[in-house]
Each structure stands twice: as structure tokens, then as C-alpha cells.
Amino acid sequence: MSEMKAKLRPFKDYPAKHFRWQTDASGRVATITLNRPDKKNPLTFESYEELRDLFTNLKYASDVRTIVLTGADGNFCSGGDVFEIIEPLTRMAMPDLLAFTRMTGEVVRAMRKCPQIIVAAIDGVCAGAGAMLALASDLRLATPQAKTAFLFTRVGLAGADMGACGLLPRVIGQGRAADLLYTGRAMSADEGLAWGFHNRLVPPAELAGAAHELARSLADGPWFAHGVTKTMFNQEWAMGVDEMIESEAQAQAICMVTGDFRRAFDAFAAKQKPVFEGN
Numbered sequence: 001m002s003e004m005k006a007k008l009r010p011f012k013d014y015p016a017k018h019f020r021w022q023t024d025a026s027g028r029v030a031t032i033t034l035n036r037p038d039k040k041n042p043l044t045f046e047s048y049e050e051l052r053d054l055f056t057n058l059k060y061a062s063d064v065r066t067i068v069l070t071g072a073d074g075n076f077c078s079g080g081d082v083f084e085i086i087e088p089l090t091r092m093a094m095p096d097l098l099a100f101t102r103m104t105g106e107v108v109r110a111m112r113k114c115p116q117i118i119v120a121a122i123d124g125v126c127a128g129a130g131a132m133l134a135l136a137s138d139l140r141l142a143t144p145q146a147k148t149a150f151l152f153t154r155v156g157l158a159g160a161d162m163g164a165c166g167l168l169p170r171v172i173g174q175g176r177a178a179d180l181l182y183t184g185r186a187m188s189a190d191e192g193l194a195w196g197f198h199n200r201l202v203p204p205a206e207l208a209g210a211a212h213e214l215a216r217s218l219a220d221g222p223w224f225a226h227g228v229t230k231t232m233f234n235q236e237w238a239m240g241v242d243e244m245i246e247s248e249a250q251a252q253a254i255c256m257v258t259g260d261f262r263r264a265f266d267a268f269a270a271k272q273k274p275v276f277e278g279n
Contacts, residue, residue, distance in 0.1 A: 008062040014054070018047035020072075021054075027063035028219035029212060030116075037073035040125045042081035048104055048129075055110035065219035065278070067114075068211045069137055070121040071130075074204070076146070079128025086155065101161075104129065108162050111136040112234050115227035117218050121211035122146045123204055127186075132162040135171065135197075138230060141211050142198045144189045151184040159184075170237070172197050222260045224278045 012027045020033035032051075034041035043051075058064060071077050080086055089097065111118060111133070120137035126148040134140055134148065142148075150168070152161045159165060159181030168177040172195040180187055192198040202210045218226060228251050236244045255261060260276045267274035 007060045009060060010063045011058065011061040012063055016050070016054075018044065018050045023064065024212070024216070026216075026219070028065045029068065029215045030064045030066075031068040031070065031212070034069075034071040034077050034130075036081075037071075037075065039081065040075040040078035041071040041130070042078045042084075043129050044081050044084045045100075048107055051133075052103065052107045052110050055107065055114045058114045058116055061116070065116060065223040066215040067116050067118045068121055068208075068215050069118055069133060070208070070211065071123070074145075075124035076120070076122045076126040077130025077133060078125050079130050079151070104132075105162050108132060108136040108167075112230075115230065117215070117223075117226055117230060119211050119215045119218075121207050122148070122198070123207055127151055129162065132164060132167075135164070135167050136162075139214065140192075140198050141200050141202055141207060141214065142189050142192060143204045143207055144201055145204065146189040146192065146198070146201075147186040148192055148197065149184060149186040150180050151186075153182065154184040171195075220276065222255075222258075222264070222276045222278070224258055224260060225255045228255055 010027065011030065012023045014021050014030075016032075020035045021030060022033075023030045032054075034043070034047070036042060058067075089100065092100070117139065118137040120134045120140045122134055122140060122142040123146055124143075126134050126142075126146055128149070128151050131148050131150050150159060150161075150164055152159050152164075164181060165177075168181065171177075172180075176195050179185070187195075187197065189198065189201055193201050200210070232248060232251055235247060239247065259279050260274075263276060264274045
């Protein structure tokens with residue numbers, strides 16, 4: 001515990017190199033903006049690596065509590081850059097290919113393990129690895145213009161990429177996931193909403209504001225407890241019912257010794273709104 005406290009540090013001024021990073025005035029809500037709008041915000045080897053490292057290290061953030069993940073200028077992310085990633089991959093030997101696919105999977109793993117709740121704000125193109133970034137997020141807001149495609153089969157690859165065959169059926173169901181992963185077709189925003197992929201659809205002009213409002217409400221809530229909820233979401237996939245119930249009993253007991261639990265009761269008794277401090 002003392003080692004963790006020693007590593008805690010503010011991330012407000014994190015010097016992002018391959019995307020935009022900014023926090024709100026409170027420092028609690030950070031926004032990651034994929035920022036290559038001329039190509040619909042594709043990923044590169046370098047941006048994959050930086051995303052992996054950032055999400056891995058966010059467990060040490062003393063300020064940031066929630067993340068908004070979005071893309072610049074009307075598109076979310078078009079996946080891996082064709083000429084900066086796809087073309088080099090065609091010339092790589094198997095050891096290098098496996099190192100790359102493991103690294104991309106580590107981005108998803110780091111997103112799922114970081115304690116911050118991630119809200120994806122999706123507009124326009126959301127394809128390939130971009131669709132996986134959206135899927136790995138905790139909540140997804142989208143515009144009616146959003147088109148989400150797990151298009152790996154379109155480039156001769158398996159639909160099994162970055163955890164897609166495990167994550168997508170859990171969100172939208174096996175049959176619907178099979179449709180998208182075998183065909184590579186785009187899922188419309190209306191389908192995404194009906195299937196539970198999107199939590200809400202909002203007009204393009206309202207997307208950023210709605211995502212930040214949601215992220216801020218979570219950041220101002222019992223964010224330590226939110227982190228426990230996220231951990232349990234991940235851990236309980238591999239548990240039986242008995243293990244789930246016992247694990248949640250232990251998790252909830254931990255939350256009951258936090259100051260936030262007491263603050264919530266005191267505020268309720270005083271007919272006031274609780275102010276959570278994450279401890």
C-alpha cells in the first residue's frame with residue numbers, strides 16, 4: 001500500500017504524443033481525442049503503444065477519475081492505419097506479428113483493468129481496432145451517424161481480434177456478434193442502441209457535452225466504489241454463481257468501510273446531497 005501511495009501522482013499535465021489529452025478544471029475528467037482527422041483518426045504502432053502505457057499507468061492517477069474517449073472532426077477511429085500498420089504487417093515474420101497482436105490486445109486489457117470508468121463518444125466511422133476501443137470502454141454514447149464495423153474479415157483476418165470473440169457476445173449476444181464478426185458489415189447506430197452496444201444516441205452537436213456530463217457525474221459519485229464495480233464486472237465472467245455471490249459480498253463489505261458510505265448516510269439523514277471523496 002505504501003508503495004502504491006508513493007507512485008500516486010497527478011495526470012492533469014500528461015504529455016500525450018500521439019493523441020490529444022486534456023482534463024477539465026477539476027482534473028477529475030480526462031478526454032483522450034484520437035486526432036488524425038484527415039484519415040478518420042486511425043491508429044499507428046506508436047499510438048497503440050502509448051494508449052497501452054497510459055491506461056496501464058492510470059491506476060496511479062491521484063486526480064483523474066473518469067475518461068472520455070473520442071475522435072476528432074466527426075469520426076471516432078478508422079482502425080489501424082493502412083499504410084503505417086497494415087502494409088508493414090504483410091512483410092513481418094511470425095514472431096513480430098505475434099508481438100504486435102499481443103500488444104494490441106494489451107490495450108484492451110489495460111482499458112478493462114484501469115480503475116477509471118471509460119465513456120466512449122462515438123460519431124461517424126468506428127471500425128476495426130476503433131470498434132474494439134469502443135467495445136473495451138465501459139459506456140458508449142453515439143450519434144445517429146455512427147457506423148461500427150468489426151471489419152477484420154474484410155482484410156482476410158479472423159473476426160477474433162483484440163478479444164472481440166469474447167467481449168462482443170457478452171455485450172450484444174452470440175448471434176448478433178456472429179453476424180458482425182463473420183460478415184464485417186457495419187452496425188448502424190439504431191442497431192447498436194437496440195442491441196445494447198450503445199447506451200444512448202445523441203445528436204452530433206450534443207455528443208461531447210453529453211459524454212462529459214456523464215463522465216463528470218461518475219467522477220463526482222462514489223468513484224472508489226465505481227472502480228470496485230468495474231473490477232467485479234471483469235472478474236465475474238469466469239465465475240460460477242456461488243463464487244460471484246461470495247466475491248460481491250467481499251467487495252461490498254470493503255465499500256462499507258469507506259468514508260463515502262458514511263458520507264452518503266449522513267447526507268441522506270440530513271436531507272442533503274452527498275459529496276464523495278473516493279475513500
